[in-house]
Amino acid sequence: MKKPKIAFFDFACCEGCQLQVANMGEGVLDVLAAFDVVEWREVMSEKWDKKYDVAIIEGSITDNHAVERITKIRKKANILIAYGSCATIGGVNGMKNNFELDDIRKYVYGESYKFFPTELTKAVHQVVKVDYFVNGCPVYIPEFVAILKAVLQGIPYYVPDYAVCVECKLNENICMYDKGVTCLGPVTRAGCNSWCINNGNICYGCRGMLSNPNEKSARDVLAKYNIPIELIINKMNMYNKCREII
C-alpha cells in the first residue's frame, strides 16, 4: 500500500503548541513513519495541483485570507485534522471575541488599524468540515498518536464526551476542590488523562466544554466554594470563547 501523504499548515496560533514533530517523542515519529510527510511550502506552491491524503491544521481562522486558504486546503485534502485548542475550539485566540473588534485592531495595529480588516476568531470546524479533532493546549501526545492510528485504520476517533473528572478519579488524584482550588474538570471533555491535575495543576478547560454541561449546577458549585463567578468565566473564556458563535 502506498503511504498516505500528510501535510501541515499553521494559522493564527499562540505558538504554545507549535507542531514540533521532532520533539514529540518516539510514539509520534513511529506513527508518522507510516505517512509520507510532505513539506507544506511545497504543497502550497502554485505548482502543486495534486491532492494530499491528510492535512493537519494548526491555529484558528482569524481573517478573510485565512478563510480562503483553509477552503482551498479542504478541497485538496481527503482528511482534515484540527490540531490544538486554537484549531479545535478557537483557543486563546478566541479571547479576541471578548472585545470590540475595532479595539483589538487599534491595540494591535495602532492608528493605522483601519487598513487591517479582521473578523471574529473561528475554530476550524466553524469554517470547513473537520474529520478529526486533536484537542488540547498543548495537545496530549498519546491522544494524537491514537488519532493518527485511527486515520491509518480508516476509522473515526470520538473525543470522549464526559468530564475530565472521570480520568482524574481513575488516576486517584486528590480533588482540587478538596484543596480549596477551583478546577474546570467537571465541565471539560476528557481525553488528556487529566495530565494537568496529575502534575499538580488545575484543569483550565483547554479541551473544550462537554456537549451538555450542567451549567446552572456548575455555577452553584462555584458559589459553594466561594469562587467568584468572574474568575471562572475568565478561566473558561481563555479557551472556550469561540463556543458562542457556533
Added chain:
Amino acid sequence: MEENQYVVLKKELFNDFITRLAGIKKLVAPVSKGFKNFAYEEVSSGEQIALKYIPTILPAKKYFMPQNETLLEFNTGKKSNVEAFVEYEPVTLFGLHTCDIAGIQCLNMALSERPKDYNYLSRKNFITIIGLECNEYCDEFASCHLVNADFPSGGYDLMFTDAGEYFIVHINTESGEEIVTNTEIFNKAETFHLNELIKIRENKRKIFSNEVPIERRHIPELFDRSFRSNVWKEVGERCLSCGNCTNVCPTCYCFDIRDELDLDMKHGRRYRVWDSCQLEPFAKVAGGFNFRKERFVRQRHRYYRKFRYPVDKFSRFFCTGCGRCTRTCMANISLKETLSQLVRESEDRVWKRWL
C-alpha cells in the same frame, strides 16, 4: 468465639509485623495523602500506614478489577491470532475496613454470576485481605450500619481489632493462619482478650446506629414506592454527571471495552476501563438515541442499583455505606440525605392517604 481462632499482636510489634508481612509479597495499605485524603498504596514499613483513616479515594476494587485491564491480545491481518489473558499481581491488602470488605463481597457475587468473569475470578485468588475494624465512625458521611457493613462478617483472611495496647486478630482462613505462623510475631489470645473484644463490640453497638430513619428491611419497599419521586428530579438538577460517585464506589463495576493497536498496527489489545452510568454517552446507541438521557434518570438508576435491583438478584444491598460518593460529590449530593428525603416524602404520602 473460639479462642484458637484468635491471636494478639502487641502495638509495639506492629512495625515489625508490617516489615515481615511486606517480605512475603507486595503489601498495600492506606496511606495519608493530605487534605483529609487517603489512598491504598504499596508500603514497606508500618510508619507509612494510616491506621486511623477515612475511606480511601478509590476503594480496594482497583486491585480486583483494575481501572484499565487487558482482556485479549491479538494479531490482526491474514493469520490472525487471539489470546485471552489475565493480568495479576500477588498482593496483601492490609487495613481494609468492613465496608470495603463488603464491597469486595458484592463484586465477588456479581462477577461470579454466569457467564462468569474469569479475569476477575482468577485475579482475586492472588489477593490476601487483612481487615481493620472501625471502633467508631470514620466521619459523618458513613452509613455502614444501615446496610449491615459495620461489623466483620467474613470476606477477609485476618481481621484486626484495635484494643488499645494491642490488636486482637481473628483468623478466618488458612492463608490467614499461614501469615500468623510465618510472621512469628503473634501471641495466643487468652480469655480476657476475648472478653475485651466482646466489650469493644458492645460499645460499638452503642455508637453505630441507623444513619437514615428507616429500618433496613423496609428499604426495598421504600424504593418500590419512590420510582416517580420528586427527589430524583431535585438530585438530577444538581448533578454534574462527572461520574465521581460511581468511580469511587466499591460496588460499581460497569465498564467499557476498547481496542488499541500497537505502533506496528498489527498487534493490539482489547481492554476494559471503568465506566459509569452517570455519564451521558453510557446508554446511547448508534443512531443517537439515548435511553438514559436525563440526569435525574441516571441518578435514579445509580440509587436503584445500590438499594433495589441487587436485592432481588443477590439478596443484599450493593451499598456498603462507605460514604465515598457523598465525600467526592462537588454538587453536595449526599446519599444519606437523599435516602432521608425519600423516607420523608414517602411518609408524607402515607399520611395523606390516611387523612
Added chain:
Amino acid sequence: MEKMALKYSSYKSEKAEIVDIKKLTENEKLFRVVLKNKGSLDHEPGQFVMVSLYGIGEIPISVCSSPMISDYFELCVRAVGKVTRSMHKLKKGDEIGIRGPYGKGFPVRILEGNDLLIIAGGLGLAPLRSLITYVLDNRRDFGKVHLLFGCKEPKDMLFSDELEQWNKRTDMHYSCTVDRASPDWAGNVGVITTLIPGVDIEPSKTFAAIVGPPVMYNFVIKELIAKGIPEQNILLSFERNMKCGNGKCGRCQIQNLYCCQDGPVFNYEQIKNLSEAI
C-alpha cells in the same frame, strides 16, 4: 504485573470466516459467516452474537438466518459507525471474531400451534427473518402466519427477493407499507399501525413478534391490545448499547433487567411497568 493465559474467557471469540457478502441496500449488507473451529452456531431465532473486528471493536448483531441451517449463519449489518462501516469494507475470505449466541430469543416452542403476527420496522426485519425462516422451515407446526413490514422508502427494502417469495406463498400473508412512496410504488403508504386492523387472526391464540425502531413500539402495542392479543403474547426485541453480552458491563440495563441476558426478546407483560423499556 504478571500475565497468565486464560483457558476460559467470557470475552474471547471464535474464529469465523466471511464466505459471502451481498449488498442489500445502500446502507445494508448481508454477511454469510462460517465458524472455523466449531460446528454450528446453534442459535435460537432472535438471539444475537458479538462480532469482533480486532483493533476496531466489538458489537452486537442479531443472527438473521434460520437455526435450521447449521453450516453457516447470516448477519445483516447497517453501516452507521466505527465497527459497522469497517465491516462493510471487508471482503469474502476475511476473518472476524464471533462470540455467542447470546440472550433470550423468541420462545419458538411456545409459539407452536398458535397464529403468528410478525411486525417488522426497517432493520427490525433482520432478527425477525431468523424467526420467519424458522417458521417456514417448520410451517405445519404453526397456525396462520402474517408478516407486516414497514420501511421509510421502497429503496430501503431489505431482503426484497425473499419478501417477494414470501408474498407469493399461499401459507403466509404478507403486507407492507412505506413512509414515503417513490413514483413506481404501487403499494401502501403510511405508518405500519394502519395495517394491523385488517389482519385476520384469532387474538386469544395469537402471538405477535415486533422488532423495529423505539418509536414504533408504543403505537403498535396499543393497536395489538385493542385487537385483543394478550399482553404476554406480545413479544418485543430491544436494542441497547452493549459491550459485554455477559450481564456485567451495565450498559444494556433496563431497570433491573439486562437486555443482553434477560432479553433482547421480552414479552410485554414483563416490561410494561418499566418506564426505561419503551
